[in-house]
Amino acid sequence: MQTQTIMDSIQEEKKPYTLKDFVWIAFVVLGSIFAYTQYSSLMDVYEVGILIGTAASMIWLGRFWPSLMTMSYWVAGMSLLALWTYSSHGNVIETKETAFFLKFLVSSESAIMWMSALFVLATATYFLALFNKSEFTYKTATTMVWAAVTFGLVGMMVRWRESYIINFDYGHIPVSSLYEVFILFAVLTGLIYLYYEVKYNAKALGGFVMLVISASVAFLLWYHFDRGAHEIQPLVPALKSYWMKIHVPANFVGYGSFAIAAMIGVAYLITSKALQKNPNSAFAAKMPSLEVMDDLMYKTIALGFAFFTIATVLGAMWAAEAWGGYWSWDPKETWALIVWLNYAAWLHIRMSKGWRGNPMAWWAFVGLLITTFAFLGVNMFLSGLHSYGEL
Amino acid sequence: MSNTQPTGKKVNKKPSQIMNFLGSMNLAVTLLVMLSIASVIGTVLQQNQSFQDYIIKFGPFWTEVFNSLGLFQVYGAAWFILVLVFLLISTSVCVARNGPGFMKDMKQFSEKLSQTAIKHQTNNRQFNTDISLDDQQKVAQLVLEKHGYKTKIHQRDDGSVTVAGLKGSWNRLGYIFTHISIIVICLGALLDSNLLLKYRELTGDLIPETRTVSLDQIPKTSWVGDENISFRGTVNIAEDQKSDVLFLPYDNGFLVQQLPFSIVNKDFRIQYYDTGMPKTYESDLELYIPGREEPIRQTIEVNKPLYFENYAIYQSSFSDGGTKLKLNVHPLLAPVVAPLELDTAINKVEPLKTAHGKFRLELDDFRNFNMVPMTEEEKAATGRKFHNNGPTITFKVRNEQGKAWEYENYVMANKQEGRYFFMTGVRQSAAEEFRYLFIPADAKRSKERFFKFLAILNNPQRVSRIFQEQYPFTEDMDQRTYALQLRLVEQLMTVFRRSGFAGLTQFIQTNVPKEEQEKVSDYYFTQTTFALQSAYMALLREEGVVKSIQDEISDFDKTWFEDALTVISSLSKYGPPMYFEIDSFQQVQATGLQITKSPGKDIVYFGSTMLIIGVFFMFYVRQRRFWVNIKPENEKLELTLAAKDNKNLPETKTEFEKISNQIQTVSKQA
Numbered sequence A: 001m002q003t004q005t006i007m008d009s010i011q012e013e014k015k016p017y018t019l020k021d022f023v024w025i026a027f028v029v030l031g032s033i034f035a036y037t038q039y040s041s042l043m044d045v046y047e048v049g050i051l052i053g054t055a056a057s058m059i060w061l062g063r064f065w066p067s068l069m070t071m072s073y074w075v076a077g078m079s080l081l082a083l084w085t086y087s088s089h090g091n092v093i094e095t096k097e098t099a100f101f102l103k104f105l106v107s108s109e110s111a112i113m114w115m116s117a118l119f120v121l122a123t124a125t126y127f128l129a130l131f132n133k134s135e136f137t138y139k140t141a142t143t144m145v146w147a148a149v150t151f152g153l154v155g156m157m158v159r160w161r162e163s164y165i166i167n168f169d170y171g172h173i174p175v176s177s178l179y180e181v182f183i184l185f186a187v188l189t190g191l192i193y194l195y196y197e198v199k200y201n202a203k204a205l206g207g208f209v210m211l212v213i214s215a216s217v218a219f220l221l222w223y224h225f226d227r228g229a230h231e232i233q234p235l236v237p238a239l240k241s242y243w244m245k246i247h248v249p250a251n252f253v254g255y256g257s258f259a260i261a262a263m264i265g266v267a268y269l270i271t272s273k274a275l276q277k278n279p280n281s282a283f284a285a286k287m288p289s290l291e292v293m294d295d296l297m298y299k300t301i302a303l304g305f306a307f308f309t310i311a312t313v314l315g316a317m318w319a320a321e322a323w324g325g326y327w328s329w330d331p332k333e334t335w336a337l338i339v340w341l342n343y344a345a346w347l348h349i350r351m352s353k354g355w356r357g358n359p360m361a362w363w364a365f366v367g368l369l370i371t372t373f374a375f376l377g378v379n380m381f382l383s384g385l386h387s388y389g390e391l
Numbered sequence B: 001m002s003n004t005q006p007t008g009k010k011v012n013k014k015p016s017q018i019m020n021f022l023g024s025m026n027l028a029v030t031l032l033v034m035l036s037i038a039s040v041i042g043t044v045l046q047q048n049q050s051f052q053d054y055i056i057k058f059g060p061f062w063t064e065v066f067n068s069l070g071l072f073q074v075y076g077a078a079w080f081i082l083v084l085v086f087l088l089i090s091t092s093v094c095v096a097r098n099g100p101g102f103m104k105d106m107k108q109f110s111e112k113l114s115q116t117a118i119k120h121q122t123n124n125r126q127f128n129t130d131i132s133l134d135d136q137q138k139v140a141q142l143v144l145e146k147h148g149y150k151t152k153i154h155q156r157d158d159g160s161v162t163v164a165g166l167k168g169s170w171n172r173l174g175y176i177f178t179h180i181s182i183i184v185i186c187l188g189a190l191l192d193s194n195l196l197l198k199y200r201e202l203t204g205d206l207i208p209e210t211r212t213v214s215l216d217q218i219p220k221t222s223w224v225g226d227e228n229i230s231f232r233g234t235v236n237i238a239e240d241q242k243s244d245v246l247f248l249p250y251d252n253g254f255l256v257q258q259l260p261f262s263i264v265n266k267d268f269r270i271q272y273y274d275t276g277m278p279k280t281y282e283s284d285l286e287l288y289i290p291g292r293e294e295p296i297r298q299t300i301e302v303n304k305p306l307y308f309e310n311y312a313i314y315q316s317s318f319s320d321g322g323t324k325l326k327l328n329v330h331p332l333l334a335p336v337v338a339p340l341e342l343d344t345a346i347n348k349v350e351p352l353k354t355a356h357g358k359f360r361l362e363l364d365d366f367r368n369f370n371m372v373p374m375t376e377e378e379k380a381a382t383g384r385k386f387h388n389n390g391p392t393i394t395f396k397v398r399n400e401q402g403k404a405w406e407y408e409n410y411v412m413a414n415k416q417e418g419r420y421f422f423m424t425g426v427r428q429s430a431a432e433e434f435r436y437l438f439i440p441a442d443a444k445r446s447k448e449r450f451f452k453f454l455a456i457l458n459n460p461q462r463v464s465r466i467f468q469e470q471y472p473f474t475e476d477m478d479q480r481t482y483a484l485q486l487r488l489v490e491q492l493m494t495v496f497r498r499s500g501f502a503g504l505t506q507f508i509q510t511n512v513p514k515e516e517q518e519k520v521s522d523y524y525f526t527q528t529t530f531a532l533q534s535a536y537m538a539l540l541r542e543e544g545v546v547k548s549i550q551d552e553i554s555d556f557d558k559t560w561f562e563d564a565l566t567v568i569s570s571l572s573k574y575g576p577p578m579y580f581e582i583d584s585f586q587q588v589q590a591t592g593l594q595i596t597k598s599p600g601k602d603i604v605y606f607g608s609t610m611l612i613i614g615v616f617f618m619f620y621v622r623q624r625r626f627w628v629n630i631k632p633e634n635e636k637l638e639l640t641l642a643a644k645d646n647k648n649l650p651e652t653k654t655e656f657e658k659i660s661n662q663i664q665t666v667s668k669q670a
């Protein structure tokens, strides 16, 4: 038999480039060039590098997960609408109170409110779907998460621009204060969850994962209304670095993944308890199988661990440049190490002892408590070099 | 025993018990957990505080216990280092034992795996085909290669053929990378640690300095030189000054590090946001290196250090570098305006001999800006959110017993409720907030009138004379009563100056019988006010603001009077009777540099890169094997397919199904 025939008879493995992909590539490339021509005077060589890197990863990500393309078009469209509204009103911050679109939709504050509302609604809707087993309800919930993520990203993009409008000196990417990173956390956790939901048909886990996001939204709202944390503040000199643009997002991919792992752990524990009581439990039947949850827990922790490793290393490099030492046993640094060691131990135990199931689920949940302390507790209770986002 | 198990024990070489223990995963996990717990302690228990602080917090017993456990310096404690060393050993043993096996495993196709073993893999399938053995072999090979497997053919004695596929062997490399990287990072960190200093301290060769004394008073035992291969310390250099030493924090004190070059701070610049927060700061540095003609000139700023050989110089902070000050020290009890002029600078200590004892003036700090948020109305009026209250100096006045008052004085007058005041804050300990006096500015926006007025009040006889001038003796008065009244004015003024209106009230309470207090009090306060007003009128006349005491005085002068009395009435709570007026200043700033020598840094970075690459290989490359055993059997071919993944994941099964199906369909079609 001819080699060729055999090959032909095997289904094509590689995804071909379609028109959609070309549009996407053109969009990302043009968008990056536009950003470069507009803002290159504000970038140093590393930031140009980051722009190129972002564009390349977006092209790859879009093809890897096409839903991201659609979302990006929405984010770009709405952000441009906001920017255009500001610029047509002479780029003054008060426009956000007067211009209709800004006031009700796309000023950073409004967009973040929409994001918050949608995440909370999605949480309820996922649980409703779990209860009434309706495919349609699930679809609605998923759409809400997509919309929430979109609004969150729009909020961040617009906030970035607003920081320059308020006072040119203040301008910075919105990943510098506790308020800002909470938005980032909600968005990234939402996105990572959506990826696993589609890939592993794990929508029954939606409600559980959205619970953490809702909790972070609750904190965000309290922080906004009680503490006025949404006010854009200028950056301290130590934070004025391109490192922030990569260190913080990498960290939050880690935090987000760990949070998802923990909530899957909770779902796992509840399901396994239900099965223990009644092997034909109706609740368990609605949930993904224990094996799938166990595997997802491993996958999210692995993803989180990989990104957290990167983030910690980048953080060390940044510290070396800003504080003159790559490791100072500063509380935030030390807690990052603790989080990291904890998950390293988790992975080792799973690997070597082959532990699965309940103990690992508990451990994943405890992992979230440790992570939360590293993320929030350190800022609240311990002081150190990292005390930028104090409560 | 299957040879796909790389960690499988070799029967001929029994590893010793100790090696087994050291390389065990149990020990690894235990060490990881121990490190975490130690780290937690290090963050929860504040490190490197003074002993007194700990005793206040934990009591002497627990302080002793904690201290002997090294909990106040966890990261330098012997047991902490020991855990690290064990982790290093454990990881090394682990790599040494597993590494070679993993390396071999990377290249191993396991094509000789017995047919029974293939049949017993978790993922397996059997079916028959009726094409030629050659074709079948080719089909299997091509399909596997199409999926990215490398293949190897094994001809068996019984006439059957095994096509073995291997994919993703980098996973194993990932393991090796990750674990070696841990070793590399630890070694790099060890190189950057202060083990050498610890050793010298143990041998008594090195004693950290704990006093604040000038450089030439620090004994040689607190100095370190070139032999110190790694350090990290700080130094402040004022503008146009130079330094060739560095201060290394060590235990509860510090060490002085001699640098092989000297650094000159040519200029220091700082920019502020409108909130008064520093926006950027930078220093123009010159590095003079022995044996080099030209210095290295570079401007450094936060996040943009200067690298020179093994050294790195960072902009880390800033402070006052000895701002030059001209001060007028006003004695607050003197009957004349005769300030003492003082030429001094920040960071200096000046002895002061006064009529009220000897004092030390310690000039602590100078700030060029003091930004305060504006009120809503001001914001609306000016469009600005912050307002600059101008420069301040902070200083302490210490008496001979060592008791100190700390002050914060503003150079310029600031507007409060529409009037201008010179603010001066005082407190007796750093834990308190400053309490402010608001000295009212006169029409020239100066303190001139205030000190003149004060000088008059400081001389009760003069007040009494002024009183006498303004209300001369007339015939209808009783001579004795008039004389008594003049005496009373003098007395009241003395009490008022000593302790203000509050003092007056107290004077009445202690000296006047209870039933008469109310009446007397009314009278005394009227008289005091009368006297103060007379003194003030006299001053106004002297200034030429009014012609006679019958003239109407302006609202400005009226409120000035009230404001001045508020201040003078509380002067007694202001500490030693001196006011320090800033006549002029010339700011000198100092740059705060952090200098490191860190030979291990690149090693740590190298290890970190390896770690990241390794982690990705380990998680996202799965090592997969596939076997297709083709056995001719009664004119047909009997196929046994099996797959194995180094991690058994749900994907393994789906992939196996997919590849098997493809082999099956293609074989059928052929």
Ligand code: HEM
Residues within 6 Å of the ligand: A344, A347, A348, A351, B023, B024, B025, B026, B028, B032, B087, B090, B091, B092, B094, B095, B098, B175, B178, B179, B182, B615, B618, B619, B646
């Ligand atoms: C700080 C120290 C260490 C770190 C951060 C670390 C990290 C890791 C990670 C992330 C994995 C991957 C787990 C997975 O694929 O799910 C792993 C696997 C492994 N580690 Fe470690 N490790 C450390 C020390 C050690 C030590 C001391 C040993 C020796 C007992 C060891 C033995 C292993 C083994 C045998 C594997 C499994 C490799 C495989 O079969 O794929 N590790 N390690």
